[in-house]
Amino acid sequence: MFRIILLGVLAALFFSSTFVLNRAMSLEGGHWVWSASLRYFWMLAMLLGWLAATGKARLARESVALYRSHWVFWTVAGSIGFGVFYALITFSSVFAPGWVVAATWQTTILATPLVLLGFGRRVPLKALALTALIFAGVVLVNIEQATQTGLREVLLGALPVLVAAFAYPLGNQLVWEARRGEKTYLPAIDHPAMDDPFCRVLLLTLGSLPLWFALILFTAPPLPSMGQLAQTAVVAACSGVIATSLFLVARHTASSTAELAAADCTQSMEVVFSLVGEALLLGHVMPGLLGWLGIGLTMGGLTLYITVQSRS
Template sequence: MTRLILLGVLSAFFFSGTFVLNRAMSLQGGSWVWTASLRYFYMLILLAGWLVLAGRTRVLKGVVAAFCRNWCFWTVAGGIGFGVFYALLSFSASFAPGWVVATTWQSTILATPVVLLLFGKKVPRRGIFFTLLIFLGIVLVTVEQATSASLKEVLLGVLPVLGAAFAYPIGNQLLWEVRHGSNPLLPRIRDPVLDDSLGRVLIMVLGSLPFWILLILVTRPAAPSTGQLINTATVAVFSGVIATSLFFKARHLAKTPFELSAVDATQSTEVLFSLVGEIVLLHGSLPGVAGAEGIVLSVVGLALYVRSQTVGEG
């Protein structure tokens, strides 16, 4: 369990760059559509290039073959888990500071048990009280944001994140189900290439491409600036490649719903990393009393949640 937690926290550190850089691009006037989609186009190039340079073309060919055999499933899984998730998260950055988005994103801790139930899994009850602490923290942060922004800005900065909080675990669970589960509604994919962390990320990236292409065609955003191209490339490396690979590795090592929930819970540490990053890099202001209390409740809720799962497993 300790290894899973450490991998999860490390992935959260790199994930936090997403919230800070997305906010930076929003303040510079960049379109959220490019902020979201370019990350995955970069990831495709980076992952494929790395596999070729590392002499692992076998994995690259295996991913393409596995995708073609079940292209419909991977388009759905990647479109939800990577596409819908990140489009909503990027959109919200236009209306709320990065640390607010990061804190609201912790609602995924509440969403994960719901998603597991939808897939017919048993979920741990020991951590319900602690997830409520996390939720209360999110409410306090939202209240503080409401005092400095219009109702429209608050809703557009918070509601999309709540949608993303469900989309991400749904996509991840779809991937987990076809590898470990026996859901009669889903294909059983026991392809060895999915045992590779980069292979799992790459096949989900491929699955998300139709979503991004359709989104660009529908919204027709203005061309991205040079700064946006550079920032999205940075996000692609830190968050898309490093963080996602670490997170998928932790989830891959998880064998029970208890461990899956604990891994997902580590993402609450993104709040602290995002707050520090926004203050240092974007000269953001410290949160007020309500915001600070919300952050504390979210992080404490995470620590107690993970402890409850660890004690229960022992």
């Protein structure tokens, strides 16, 4: 159990780079469209390099062929699960500190069971009452933020994250359903690439590319600086490769639902790491009493929710 928790906490540490560096790039004048799209351009190169370096070059080529054969499905799933999700996360960083975005992002634990219900999957409902604690914590965090920046900034910082919290599990669930092949309105995709987590990430990344190109053409942002290029590469490596790998290892190591719940609970540490990272790197002040109470409710509610779910 200790190893699982340690791996999960390390994953949360690297995941938090997303929130801190997105905020840093925003404060430095970097356009949010580049902060979002460049991450996935970097990830595409890193994933292809990783698969080639680990002897899976053929599987990578087959993944690209699989994308071409089901390009409509992968474009929809990738645009929602990676594109809409991350575009809104980076947009929010323009208006809210990273730790506020990270805390609001925890509402994805509320969105996931609703997405599952939408696909006709059974969800244990007795734990859903605990999600009220998570939502209450998010509300308190944003109320404190409103007293410092104003209602408009809070709405522009929080509402996109709430939409992103639904987009991410929706995109991933589309892939899960296609892998199962039980929904007549989705293609049944039975291929070895669907069993490899990095290939699935590669396919979703490929699917998100049309959205990134469309956003770049539509917004016509000024060219990114060398600093923004470097920072998006760091985010891609830390969050897209290292954190994902650590978290997958943690969940793969788990041998019981309790251990799976422990791995999932560690991701609430993203809020703490984002808070500390912004204080150290960006000089942000710590939250007040209301903010700390909101963080406590969010993390406590998440922990209780996953614990109860694991016993269902």
